[in-house]
Amino acid sequence: MLQGFLDFISDSANWSGAEGIGNRILQHLAYTFLSLGIATVIALPVGLLIGHTRRGAFLAINTANAARALPTLGLLTLIVLLIGIGRLPVIIALVVLGIPPILASTYAGVSGVDRPTIDAARGMGMTEGEILTKVEIPIALPLIISGLRSATLQIVSTATVAAYVALGGLGRYVIDGLSLRDFPQMLTGAVLVAVLAILLDLAFAGIGRYAVSAGLTGRLRRGTDTKTTTAPATAEASL
Amino acid sequence: MTWVGDNSAMIWDQLREHLYLALVPMVLGLLISIPLGYVATRYSWLANPLVALGGVLYSLPSIALFIVLPAIIGTQVLSSANIIIALTIYAVSLLIRNVIDGLRSVPEDVLQAAVSVGYGTLRRVVTIDLPIAVPVIFAGLRVVTVANISMVSVGAIIGIGGLGELFTLGFQQDFLTPIVVGVVLSLALALLADVLLVGLQRLLTPWARVNSPVKAA
Numbered sequence: 001m002l003q004g005f006l007d008f009i010s011d012s013a014n015w016s017g018a019e020g021i022g023n024r025i026l027q028h029l030a031y032t033f034l035s036l037g038i039a040t041v042i043a044l045p046v047g048l049l050i051g052h053t054r055r056g057a058f059l060a061i062n063t064a065n066a067a068r069a070l071p072t073l074g075l076l077t078l079i080v081l082l083i084g085i086g087r088l089p090v091i092i093a094l095v096v097l098g099i100p101p102i103l104a105s106t107y108a109g110v111s112g113v114d115r116p117t118i119d120a121a122r123g124m125g126m127t128e129g130e131i132l133t134k135v136e137i138p139i140a141l142p143l144i145i146s147g148l149r150s151a152t153l154q155i156v157s158t159a160t161v162a163a164y165v166a167l168g169g170l171g172r173y174v175i176d177g178l179s180l181r182d183f184p185q186m187l188t189g190a191v192l193v194a195v196l197a198i199l200l201d202l203a204f205a206g207i208g209r210y211a212v213s214a215g216l217t218g219r220l221r222r223g224t225d226t227k228t229t230t231a232p233a234t235a236e237a238s239l
Numbered sequence: 240m241t242w243v244g245d246n247s248a249m250i251w252d253q254l255r256e257h258l259y260l261a262l263v264p265m266v267l268g269l270l271i272s273i274p275l276g277y278v279a280t281r282y283s284w285l286a287n288p289l290v291a292l293g294g295v296l297y298s299l300p301s302i303a304l305f306i307v308l309p310a311i312i313g314t315q316v317l318s319s320a321n322i323i324i325a326l327t328i329y330a331v332s333l334l335i336r337n338v339i340d341g342l343r344s345v346p347e348d349v350l351q352a353a354v355s356v357g358y359g360t361l362r363r364v365v366t367i368d369l370p371i372a373v374p375v376i377f378a379g380l381r382v383v384t385v386a387n388i389s390m391v392s393v394g395a396i397i398g399i400g401g402l403g404e405l406f407t408l409g410f411q412q413d414f415l416t417p418i419v420v421g422v423v424l425s426l427a428l429a430l431l432a433d434v435l436l437v438g439l440q441r442l443l444t445p446w447a448r449v450n451s452p453v454k455a456a
Contacts, residue, residue, distance in 0.1 A: 002310055069385050069429035071392040073403055074422040077410040081418065157300030164396050165410065174302060178397065183316060190306035194299050201298040 004184030005191070014188075019172070021192065028169035028196065031159045035091055036152055039098030043151075044144070047103045051110025051140070052132050064104030072097060072158045080165045090162045097158055098151040105147025109140025138213045145211060149204035153197055160193045170196065242416045250405070254424060257401025260322050260394065261387040261428075267323075268330025268383060273376075275331070276338025277364060286339050293332035301325060301393045322394045329390070330383045337379030341372025370443065377440040381433055388429040392421070402428075 008014055015021045050056045076093050083089040113136050121135045137144070163171025173189025176182075243250065279286040304325040309316045312324070345368050353363045369376075392403025400407075405421030408414075441448065 005310065065385070066426075068382070069389050069426050069433075071389045071403065071406070071422060071425045073392045073395060073400075073406045074418060074425060077406045078415070078418050078422060081410065081413065081415050153298050153300075157302070160300050160302050161393055161396065164407075171302070174306060175396070186306050186316075187310055190303040194303040194307065197298050197300055197303075198295060201295065 005187040008184040008188050009191075021188070024168065024170050024172060024189075025192065025196065028156070028159055028171075028193070031087075031091065031094065031162075031167065031169055032152065032155050032200075035094035035098055035155050035159075036148070038091070038095045039151055039155075040102055040148065042095070043099040043102035044106055047106025047144075047147075048110055048132060048137070050103075051107045052128070052136060054111050057107065057111065060103050060107035064100040067097065067100035070097075073161055073164070076158070076162055076165050085166050087167065090159075090165060090167045093162070094155045094158055098155050101150035101154065102144075102147045105143045105150070106140065109143030109147075110136045112143070113139045139216060142208055142212050142216075145204060145208040149201065149208070152200050152204065156193065156197050156200060160189070242414075243420060246417075250420065250424070253401050253404055254428070256399075257388070257391055257403075257425070257428065260319065260391045260399070260401050261326070261384070261432075263323050264326035264330050264387055265380070265384050267327045268334050269376075269380065271327070272331045272334035272338045273369070276335055276342055277368075279335070279339050280342045290336045290339065293335045296328055297332040301329075301390050302396060304328065305394060305397055317398050319394075319399045321397075322391065322399055326387050326390060330387065333383050333386075334376070334379045337376050338372065341375030342368055344375055345371045373440060373443050374447065377436060377443075381436050384432050384436060385429045388432060389425060392425060 009021070017023065047060060050060050072093075075096065076090065079089045079093045079096075083092070110132075117135060117139070118131060121131045126134065159167065159169050160171035160174065163169060163175040170189050170193045173185050173192070177185030177187075177189065275289065279289050305321050306316070308314060308321045308324055309318070314320045314324075349367065349371070350363070353367045358367065392400045392406060394400035395403030395407045398404075402421040402425050405417040409416065409418035409421070
């Protein structure tokens with residue numbers, strides 16, 4: 001069984017062409033980043049707005065909880081039956097699943113900024129826009145990035161399942177292998193998608209480390225104790 | 240809606256299978272992560288690697304884990320054991336962090352008081368540490384349970400997925416009703432499980448109601 005997998009993955013014929021491993025990986029990444037991009041464009045501004053105004057928290061928290069309970073395969077099959085087979089319905093499903101984690105953690109990050117910090121910024125004469133971009137977003141960044149990370153993993157995983165409703169990408173090996181009772185092929189798809197998920201997870205962990213303002217991680221701390229939101233930054237970095 | 244009446248026996252079976260596939264891993268996850276978390280608070284150098292490993296395992300797509308497991312542990316490819324083991328892995332990956340945080344939230348003076356009145360380790364952990372850790376552990380347990388209930392249906396792709404089989408059935412027959420029934424039942428199951436866990440937490444932590452009636456986990 002394992003031998004079959006090694007044969008499959010080491011056979012160069014399986015790596016080239018439209019149905020080759022290289023192309024399947026690129027497809028998977030393309031679906032993932034397209035859906036992630038659309039989900040971010042929708043969820044990030046809404047999360048920032050809710051977090052900044054602290055109105056509509058109910059919406060932000062509950063969409064995330066409800067989305068966790070939503071069976072992905074059910075959503076995929078439902079949307080495909082309603083709209084039809086093709087790439088668009090699947091991308092819609094992936095976007096729907098990507099929105100809640102981004103929305104919830106953006107909201108949590110921005111609304112978690114200490115009140116006195118914001119008051120100080122306002123007292124210095126910052127406009128609301130400046131408070132958002134110069135104070136709230138930098139402080140919330142660790143949580144925003146962790147939201148993007150959860151969304152990415154959710155999308156990578158669901159894009160694999162979406163091969164069942166005729167999407168390309170690495171899930172094809174799983175679904176095609178299953179219908180042919182070709183276990184090595186299934187295993188190839190499963191291992192590749194697992195590796196892809198881990199690599200993307202590590203990439204986000206790396207981004208999280210570098211994107212966080214040095215004033216928050218304590219890298220530049222001088223003497224005085226700043227009791228700001230160091231906790232989320234370190235908590236995310238340790239994952 | 241006549242479809243539901245005609246197929247109620249099948250739907251009922253799938254609902255029961257779904258519940259079984261989601262709840263067994265939840266219980267196993269708790270049984271594994273509590274001792275593991277205790278060991279990690281005892282030998283604190285273990286805590287960070289364990290939480291990091293949990294993070295990596297949790298990032299694995301479920302369908303991938305369902306298929307890779309048979310190759311690693313030698314189960315049958317189409318066995319429900321794969322689903323149960325995979326979901327248990329997710330449960331432990333997530334719960335380990337909450338168990339460690341929960342056990343660490345026990346105040347030092349409480350621990351010392353327990354030791355000084357003669358509590359042994361096991362009795363202290365069971366009657367003092369764990370009850371104090373309940374709110375933090377339950378926060379994780381609720382996430383695990385709801386996530387597991389929705390993840391079980393992915394197993395339908397390899398033929399074992401409780402209510403997920405309604406999705407594959409509906410898709411193959413180009414028929415919306417089973418899918419809608421499956422989604423609704425799955426959501427209802429998750430909601431019900433969550434409500435029950437909140438109730439159980441309240442029963443387990445009667446002091447929380449006395450001190451801060453509004454504080455939710």
